[in-house]
Amino acid sequence: MNKNRSTNIIALLLMVGGYYSPFYSNIIFTTGLFSLAGGVTNWLAVYMLFDKIPLIYGSGVIPNRFEDFKIGIKKLIVQEFFTEERVKNFFAEYENLLSPENIATKVDYEEVFEHLKDGIVESSFGGMLALVGGKSALNVLKEPIIEKLKLVVSDVIDNLKTDAITDNITTDLLEKIEGIIDTRLNELTPEMVKQIVQDMIRHHLGWLVVWGGVFGGIIGLITSILNTSISLF
Numbered sequence: 001m002n003k004n005r006s007t008n009i010i011a012l013l014l015m016v017g018g019y020y021s022p023f024y025s026n027i028i029f030t031t032g033l034f035s036l037a038g039g040v041t042n043w044l045a046v047y048m049l050f051d052k053i054p055l056i057y058g059s060g061v062i063p064n065r066f067e068d069f070k071i072g073i074k075k076l077i078v079q080e081f082f083t084e085e086r087v088k089n090f091f092a093e094y095e096n097l098l099s100p101e102n103i104a105t106k107v108d109y110e111e112v113f114e115h116l117k118d119g120i121v122e123s124s125f126g127g128m129l130a131l132v133g134g135k136s137a138l139n140v141l142k143e144p145i146i147e148k149l150k151l152v153v154s155d156v157i158d159n160l161k162t163d164a165i166t167d168n169i170t171t172d173l174l175e176k177i178e179g180i181i182d183t184r185l186n187e188l189t190p191e192m193v194k195q196i197v198q199d200m201i202r203h204h205l206g207w208l209v210v211w212g213g214v215f216g217g218i219i220g221l222i223t224s225i226l227n228t229s230i231s232l233f
Helices: 003-020 025-050 066-081 084-098 100-106 109-122 126-130 134-164 167-187 190-232
Strands: none
Touching: 003 025, 003 190, 025 190, 066 167, 066 190, 084 167, 109 134
8 A cells, every 4th residue: 555545544544533532523533634635635736747637727747848848858968967078077087098108008019029020921021031040030120110119009099099089079979969868858758758757756756645644634633722722711
């Protein structure tokens, strides 16, 4: 049994109990009546958020204003999560990972040089190389070639980094994100928007009914006590 129904049933039982009670009948009945009024009123308010009731102006506000909700959802995503500043900060965080120094240290230049030697041996220069000592004769070129490879890798990564992290890329990315959001939002119907909002908050809105019943009961109790006190004078 949900909170809404439990609250209203308890209030109704108070009314029935007060009606038949030989003691404090009016106080118990009034407390139950005000509690039921508070619970039902708040339950109706919650219901009217999601569903339209004929002849009641303002009911069904969420499905009726679903276009505004779609705009609100887009603003929330774009302006809060995918601002230009946040995207630039994201790239900045990973900029160090793309630095030439970092990537250059990850390259196994020894292995690259070994593959280079194998390529030369298997090429048309292999026979000529055999005349001057074979594959091992290339070892004297190891250090200068590795140093040159490091410079080449550094230049390539520098160019890639400069091209990738620019304002234009950031702008293009934001436009693509907005396009994806717009496409998805255009697929939403009033019923889908209603369901999304309902799934998020309806469970918590049940507490409005509970507290409506509690405060209604307190007001009813105070009112009945005051009325009893006044009637005694």
